[in-house]
Amino acid sequence: MQIKSLILPTLSAIVVAGVGYQLANHGSHTSGPVPSVPVTAHHVSVKIVNFAYAPPTLTIKVGTRVTWANKDSSPHTATSNETGFDTGSLTKGKRTTIQFNKAGTFAYHCSFHAFMTATIKVVS
Amino acid sequence: MPTHAMARRLRQVAALLVLVVAGVHFQQYVDFMSEVPTVGVLFLLNAAGGAGLLLAMLGGDRVIALLAMIGSLGLAIGSLVSIVIALNGSFLGVALDGSFFGYQETTLRLPIVIAVVAEVLLILVLALPLVRNIRRG
Numbered sequence: 077m078q079i080k081s082l083i084l085p086t087l088s089a090i091v092v093a094g095v096g097y098q099l100a101n102h103g104s105h106t107s108g109p110v111p112s113v114p115v116t117a118h119h120v121s122v123k124i125v126n127f128a129y130a131p132p133t134l135t136i137k138v139g140t141r142v143t144w145a146n147k148d149s150s151p152h153t154a155t156s157n158e159t160g161f162d163t164g165s166l167t168k169g170k171r172t173t174i175q176f177n178k179a180g181t182f183a184y185h186c187s188f189h190a191f192m193t194a195t196i197k198v199v200s
Numbered sequence: 201m202p203t204h205a206m207a208r209r210l211r212q213v214a215a216l217l218v219l220v221v222a223g224v225h226f227q228q229y230v231d232f233m234s235e236v237p238t239v240g241v242l243f244l245l246n247a248a249g250g251a252g253l254l255l256a257m258l259g260g261d262r263v264i265a266l267l268a269m270i271g272s273l274g275l276a277i278g279s280l281v282s283i284v285i286a287l288n289g290s291f292l293g294v295a296l297d298g299s300f301f302g303y304q305e306t307t308l309r310l311p312i313v314i315a316v317v318a319e320v321l322l323i324l325v326l327a328l329p330l331v332r333n334i335r336r337g
Contacts, residue, residue, distance in 0.1 A: 126232075127235040127236055150232065150306075187304075188299075188306055189299075189302060189303055190302035
């Protein structure tokens with residue numbers, strides 16, 4: 077068999093394997109509105125996993141402390157889009173807690189991975 | 201060593217280096233890059249393209265092998281430029297948005313080092329015979 081005849085099947089196999097992997101990992105995700113988590117506790121956690129914040133939208137009361145915990149192998153931050161808060165670099169397994177003492181809506185992102193975004197609504 | 205035998209040996213070395221580059225990109229895609237928008241797809245395309253170039257390079261057809269060598273050179277240069285941008289947020293003094301499609305590397309991880317070494321070697325291994333081939337017509 078000529079190597080030339082293997083090129084297309086090999087390319088296809090890799091792309092199919094990649095797409096299959098993608099579907100296997102994300103296929104069960106449903107589309108729709110992003111879940112918003114109303115929280116009454118004084119201390120809540122945001123997990124950073126698979127290059128995303130979970131939950132992506134959080135509603136908390138003034139005075140609540142929020143802990144970001146990075147479960148990814150890549151370092152991440154939680155940095156407010158405007159002047160506000162910044163966890164600094166969180167390597168795998170690290171966590172940082174910030175207390176929110178002012179009402180408002182705080183959009184934030186990862187300063188290393190701009191596509192990672194989330195919001196915290198602080199209500200009085 | 202006769203010239204054609206040396207050229208074949210160089211092609212084999214280049215094919216091995218393409219395998220390393222594509223392999224690292226596929227491993228990184230499976231590890232976590234599949235979660236990263238745009239860059240994840242580019243990693244998968246790098247792996248698939250690398251596999252195709254590898255086979256084309258080892259094929260008997262001289263023209264296809266030459267095209268595959270040019271393609272592999274492009275793959276290596278493209279990958280190197282991409283990682284430089286992801287690490288520095290700029291390339292040759294041209295400031296980008298501080299990342300590569302929103303993705304920034306913070307450290308020189310082992311897979312990056314392996315890929316960069318393979319890409320630099322690939323450029324060196326391919327540039328010489330390619331220039332000679334092009335001069336010869």
